[in-house]
Amino acid sequence: MAGEGSEVGARLRERDLSAAPAALNLIESTTRRDDVAALLREVAGLEQRGRVVGVTGPPGAGKSSLLSAVVGAWRRDGRSVAVLAVDPSSKRSGGALLGDRARIEFDPADTAVLIRSTAAGGRLGGLAPATRAAAQALSAAFDIVVIETVGVGQSETEVAEVADTVAVVVQPGSGDALQFIKAGIMEVPDVLVVTKADLGDVALRARRDLNAALRSLGERETAVLAVSSVPPARGIDELVAALDEHRTGLDLPAVRADVRRAGALADFVVEHGERGLRALGGRRAALKLLADEPPERDVASLLELLEERAVAR
Numbered sequence: 001m002a003g004e005g006s007e008v009g010a011r012l013r014e015r016d017l018s019a020a021p022a023a024l025n026l027i028e029s030t031t032r033r034d035d036v037a038a039l040l041r042e043v044a045g046l047e048q049r050g051r052v053v054g055v056t057g058p059p060g061a062g063k064s065s066l067l068s069a070v071v072g073a074w075r076r077d078g079r080s081v082a083v084l085a086v087d088p089s090s091k092r093s094g095g096a097l098l099g100d101r102a103r104i105e106f107d108p109a110d111t112a113v114l115i116r117s118t119a120a121g122g123r124l125g126g127l128a129p130a131t132r133a134a135a136q137a138l139s140a141a142f143d144i145v146v147i148e149t150v151g152v153g154q155s156e157t158e159v160a161e162v163a164d165t166v167a168v169v170v171q172p173g174s175g176d177a178l179q180f181i182k183a184g185i186m187e188v189p190d191v192l193v194v195t196k197a198d199l200g201d202v203a204l205r206a207r208r209d210l211n212a213a214l215r216s217l218g219e220r221e222t223a224v225l226a227v228s229s230v231p232p233a234r235g236i237d238e239l240v241a242a243l244d245e246h247r248t249g250l251d252l253p254a255v256r257a258d259v260r261r262a263g264a265l266a267d268f269v270v271e272h273g274e275r276g277l278r279a280l281g282g283r284r285a286a287l288k289l290l291a292d293e294p295p296e297r298d299v300a301s302l303l304e305l306l307e308e309r310a311v312a313r
């Protein structure tokens with residue numbers, strides 16, 4: 001039975017934000033796959049309505065505090081916002097020290113904001129398929145969908161597969177991002193945010209070092225901003241503007257086609273593992289195969305294509 005999935009999907013298509021919790025419940029359930037498929041069919045092709053912003057950075061960098069301020073600014077502009085906060089389930093990736101972790105603050109009576117924590121993906125890495133599906137479904141209804149992930153390096157790459165714009169958030173004095181960028185481990189983010197600017201010189205120095213590192217790589221376009229999320233907040237409007245500006249320059253249909261291709265490959269790896277990937281001749285060959293398909297193909301049909309090819313080889 002996929003009746004509920006179609007119904008919830010149709011409501012999202014009509015931009016009925018009150019359908020979002022039900023949509024997320026379906027997407028996160030492990031037993032309602034027909035409903036999820038029906039839901040995603042209803043919203044297929046509508047993803048370009050909303051935009052997907054990835055916010056990623058090391059544990060405790062200040063991502064959630066920053067989002068409290070940014071969500072507030074977006075709401076003052078009248079934009080609806082959904083945040084999918086991916087909780088690192090493994091001890092390794094941690095998170096801010098217990099008790100020191102901020103929650104995203106918002107007005108609970110405001111029906112145009114939705115904040116949801118979701119579990120991180122499994123061993124095969126990265127964003128859970130449910131997070132990808134949730135971003136796809138919610139971007140049909142909300143103006144902005146944010147995915148908050150913890151980490152730097154790997155997580156930045158994964159969120160970039162789903163998001164139109166990726167902001168990497170670092171706190172002053174932590175050299176992680178700088179080292180990753182220099183070493184080529186991290187792709188250059190669309191926007192770099194140094195938090196805790198209220199701490200003064202150390203934040204300004206971090207910003208200067210990041211700018212210098214980017215210039216030495218010939219990356220002059222990337223915005224590096226210093227923000228403070230504690231009152232009086234600083235740099236928030238500039239960040240909102242930088243995110244908008246990045247989006248304006250994008251070829252969105254092409255970005256979303258790439259998102260669907262990456263999503264199909266991720267689903268395939270979840271279903272068939274590394275062995276399935278080998279049957280396709282490896283990740284690169286699989287991406288090449290997908291890139292040759294028409295950009296409008298949806299995730300389900302791309303997944304079928306991969307499965308057919310894997311069997312044929």
Ligand SMILES: Nc1nc2c(ncn2[C@@H]2O[C@H](COP(=O)(O)OP(=O)(O)OP(=O)(O)O)[C@@H](O)[C@H]2O)c(=O)[nH]1
Nearest residue numbers: 059060061062063064065095096101102196228229
């Ligand atoms: N001084 C100062 N402290 C901040 C600022 N932003 C965040 N903090 C503090 O930094 C700590 C971590 O902030 P969070 O917003 O939870 O950081 P996070 O990146 O979301 O953490 P995880 O989700 O656990 O990775 C909290 O104690 C915040 O109060 C800021 O602008 N200035």
Ligand SMILES: [Mg+2]
Nearest residue numbers: 063064065102
């Ligand atoms: Mg957080």
